[in-house]
Amino acid sequence: MKIAVIGGTGLIGSQVVRNLNAAGHEAVPHSKSTGVDIIGGQGLDEAVAGADAVVNLTNSPTFDEASLAFFQTSMDNLLAAAQKGGVGHFVILSIVGADQVPELDYYRAKVLQEKILMAGPIPYSIVRATQFMDFMDAVLSWTADADTVRLPATPIQPIASKDVADAVAEVAVGAPLNGIRNIAGPEVFPLDELGRMTMSHKGDTRTVVTDPTAGMFAVVKGDVLTDKNARLAPTRYADWLS
Numbered sequence: 001m002k003i004a005v006i007g008g009t010g011l012i013g014s015q016v017v018r019n020l021n022a023a024g025h026e027a028v029p030h031s032k033s034t035g036v037d038i039i040g041g042q043g044l045d046e047a048v049a050g051a052d053a054v055v056n057l058t059n060s061p062t063f064d065e066a067s068l069a070f071f072q073t074s075m076d077n078l079l080a081a082a083q084k085g086g087v088g089h090f091v092i093l094s095i096v097g098a099d100q101v102p103e104l105d106y107y108r109a110k111v112l113q114e115k116i117l118m119a120g121p122i123p124y125s126i127v128r129a130t131q132f133m134d135f136m137d138a139v140l141s142w143t144a145d146a147d148t149v150r151l152p153a154t155p156i157q158p159i160a161s162k163d164v165a166d167a168v169a170e171v172a173v174g175a176p177l178n179g180i181r182n183i184a185g186p187e188v189f190p191l192d193e194l195g196r197m198t199m200s201h202k203g204d205t206r207t208v209v210t211d212p213t214a215g216m217f218a219v220v221k222g223d224v225l226t227d228k229n230a231r232l233a234p235t236r237y238a239d240w241l242s
Contacts, residue, residue, distance in 0.1 A: 001173055003027045004048045004087075006038060006078065007057035011134060012093060015165030016055060016172070025173060031058075038074040044081040053089040054082050055172050060109060063216075067109035075116040083121050089176045090122040093168055096130045096157075096182050100224035104216065114180075123176035129164045130157040130184040130225060133240045136198050139191070143214040148207045149199065150214035151192040157226040158194065159185035160240050163233030182230035187237060191217055194237070201241045 003020055007013045008029025020027035028047075030036040036043040038058055048054050056078055060067035082090055094114055098107040117124045136158070143150040167183045189197070192210045199206060212218060217225075 001025045001052040003053045003172055004051040005055045006030050011161050012165050013057040016169050019169040038077055041077050048081050048087055049085040051087050053172050054087050055091045057093055063106040065105045067106050068112055071109045071113040075113055079120045090124045091172050092117055092126055094126055094128045096128045096227050097224035101220055103219040125171045125177040126180040127168050127171050128180055128182045130159050132161050133158045134161045140195055148209050149195055150209045150211035151195045152212045152214055152218045153190040153192050153210055154217040154220045155188050155223040155226050156191050156194055157184045157188045158237050159233050160235035163235050182227045184227050184230035186232045188226050
């Protein structure tokens with residue numbers, strides 16, 4: 001298959017491209033660095049023309065309200081180009097529980113992206129993943145000072161980016177789901193406990209303080225960012241850390 005991977009040079013995209021090419025497909029990475037601008041539209045028609053599938057792994061440069069406009073414009077442009085180019089399958093990566101956290105602008109933006117795809121003209125698949133293990137350092141940095149890191153006890157089901165890329169590549173070469181597939185890591189942790197594990201492994205001696213008001217995940221209610229019925233990935237967090 002010929003597959004255009006938009007955002008194909010990023011954390012997930014580069015691994016998806018590698019997986020698909022290793023399996024004998026022709027996966028081509030596209031991004032701003034390759035001359036493709038999904039907001040302005042430059043290079044889009046050429047990037048997707050003749051592709052059997054388009055995998056859109058681009059991300060908004062901000063997580064605030066501006067992310068809504070980013071996904072609206074980028075999806076409108078990509079779907080128009082894909083329809084013109086005869087693409088038969090359009091795949092995006094989203095977030096488990098995104099529709100359950102309307103308090104977060106970025107999650108509302110991802111739900112908007114899903115809705116635009118569902119209402120569009122092309123058979124589609126949505127892969128929703130739980131929180132990436134790879135982002136734990138960033139999460140710790142949001143509420144850290146010299147002595148402490150404050151984290152809520154929000155339940156998190158971390159998944160390795162490699163396992164996300166494997167799942168996206170598998171969906172991309174299959175028949176369109178015309179629906180959503182949830183994927184998740186094999187274990188659920190309170191976020192504060194995950195922070196303690198991570199810092200202990202790194203030899204970071206700061207104290208993790210459980211604070212239900214700290215950071216982005218403080219607004220999450222209950223266990224909506226987890227899914228025990230998702231397809232479970234193999235990589236455990238302790239193994240990923242080591």
